[in-house]
Amino acid sequence: MKPPAPPAWYALGTAMRADLRRVPFIVGDLVVGAVAAGELDALRAFDELQVHDDGVVLAVAPDERDAALARLNGALRDAGRLRGWRDEPFPLYDPATLTVLAHFERAAARYWGTLTLGAHATGWVAGPDGRPAALWIAQRSFTKSTDPGLHDNLIGGGVPIGQTPEETLVREAWEEAGLDPELMAPRRPGRVLRTARDIPEGLQHELIHGWDLELPAGVVPRNQDGEVHAFRLLDVEAALALAATAAMTVDAALVTLDFAVRHALVDDDATLALLAPLVVGRSG
Template sequence: MLARIERAAARFWGTLTFGAHANGYVAGPDGRPSHLWIAQRSPHKPTDPGKFDNLIGGGVPHGQTPFETLVREGWEEAGLAADLVRRATRGRVIDLQRALPDCAGHGLQREQLFVYDLALPPGVQPCNQDGEVASLQLLPVAEALALAGGDTMTVDAALATLDFALRWRLLGEREHAALTARTAGLFGAMPD
């Protein structure tokens, strides 16, 4: 390694960062996702204040793997015990690159998002521990997907939710085919 920089400066310099997100879901009687847990970010967060987010999501710091970050953030953001979060299953890796108007007028977000799925029992009630989440709500899948398709969810979370919807085939056949074709270069396999 030649150097380390503060994660907050990464967008200014356009350096690659890593994130870990989990789509927390409750399954219906058929075993398929029927509801998704959606977080609303604190209005005091410096990035995307008040926007909707995945149940768990956070930046991967130096010295931690994406899965270790997921377990840590699972407690901080949702009050979930480590043994429960460790049951998360791997989704895909999303390669995200987009220009940002922040960072003194310019910036570039280059990030690899490691997406996981976390099935939660129906009686589990997530509860934020670190003040970064204003509220958590359990929404029917269709409502969660509508949030992801609008502009009230963070870009990272919207993409992680889209990945979830595509992998679980939660969209109609036409929409699934169209989105699969449009996102072909966005999603990659998660490394072992």
């Protein structure tokens, strides 16, 4: 009997989804983001910007960028154009070099289409043969400002100002799952994946740094910061079936799929071909 076809992964179909016409967002002669063309008329009201049909320029001196962006983003929030306000400063990167050009509100990254970094870990438990037998899957709190209630990796978070992806991973391990540095020691670097997709808040352009974390069978993650509704330990087949659907966040699903590919849990040519263009490097 012919084996069933592998599931189509929702995340692969949406990771680079482009629904809107966008124009470059430019800071200091560098293209750092992509703004929806439908926002141009609203942006023409701001003196800090030079707005053209083919691009938006932040027209302030380097030492004025933080203050200018704070004014812009506050006004856009008050006008209902910038959603999901976090009140959390994030780096504004040159996407080519990861040089930090300014600091601004985390939620604004999606409005302006600028690059963010993520740090994720796939938590797994070995079977008798030493291979992955089960994965720990988190369900996000229903009060989260982004993707409430969706499923996620064991650990996952955005990289803030002043931290590397790996430092963020270790911090988030405790906050999200109650895992101390000793339990994080066996982590192994996975790969860096890129997503650039239109979403209701704007453009999610992210480099997702993934790690593999083997946990002893008796360890149960316990959330510390209220951002996780629940954890479940699912056998590999069930975990991958869940990750292939829209019930898991796109970034977490991509990290899960990459884990599965590297551990030879998924090996069909069509899936590998769709994942390959999203792989841009190695974590760590």
